[in-house]
Amino acid sequence: MKRVSTLFLRIAVVLMGIPILALCIFLVPNIGGFVGEMIPNIAYIQYFVIFYFHLTAIPFYFALYQAFKLLNYIDKNEAFSELSVKALKNIKYSAITISVLYVISLPLFYIVAEIDDAPGIIVIGLILIFACMVIAVFAAVLQRLLQEVNDIKSENDFTV
Template sequence: MKRGTTLFLKIADILIGIPVLALCIFLVPEIGNVAAKLLPDFAYIKYLVSIVFYASAIPFYFALYQAFKLLRYIDKNKAFSELSVIALKKIKHCAITISILQVLVLPLFYLFADKDDAPGVIFVGLVVPFASMVITVFAAVLQRLLQEAIDIKSENDLTV
């Protein structure tokens, strides 16, 4: 594969992280304030919301790092190696973690939708967990296919 293609993907990988960082800096505190206004009886809800969203950012950035490593393996012609399988496995686990953490926040989307009489907000809250699960399945399929390709390659190397 040409380095230009992987260079484009590496740049895209970096650019994907920038909006999420901006969301963590600017939007998460606002979401915490909205949650505190919705549930004034629970003073700690603001911090709980912030912790869950920031905790979701950690596996997201770790998965981006693993994707960057995977692109480096492709550049070094090590795409069909155990290192690539391990990177895909870590990406899969990160996506599962993000999905679980975001499902924990769904009751807040329900409260917000109930308060503002906007049921579409619940679907907005389901976007991130659904996208994470799609990434999980995709990474699992790629991991299995790559492992089978490595196994076939090693069998062919042994027969020659």
């Protein structure tokens, strides 16, 4: 049963990565071109937008890789190990990094929303930040829980 559930989660991790890759390949250049047309005074802004969205994809894929490693640890019965705690810590830091990058880009979201008269663009940026922070808090809670389990486990090993 455990192998089936981790297989399902591995498939889910891969399926989470595919749409982001498709967005980076197909949609992000269009968004960059759209922003370049919206702000013709700073035509090079489109390259900045493309670079910035691709920059946020790096910690996302790093977090997916760490989730994949965590599933490997679960399959090897090493779920309650220091390696699992480290993987969760890396996922937490990746989510925080993505949130910080989107917080930094919020002024750009605001400028585009003002020019296009579409306040929903700002809401999209805020939803991205909120979602990443929820993931970071969840990973931090799991990290602390696993750390406490590891501490209790090592304490019991010394007792025996």
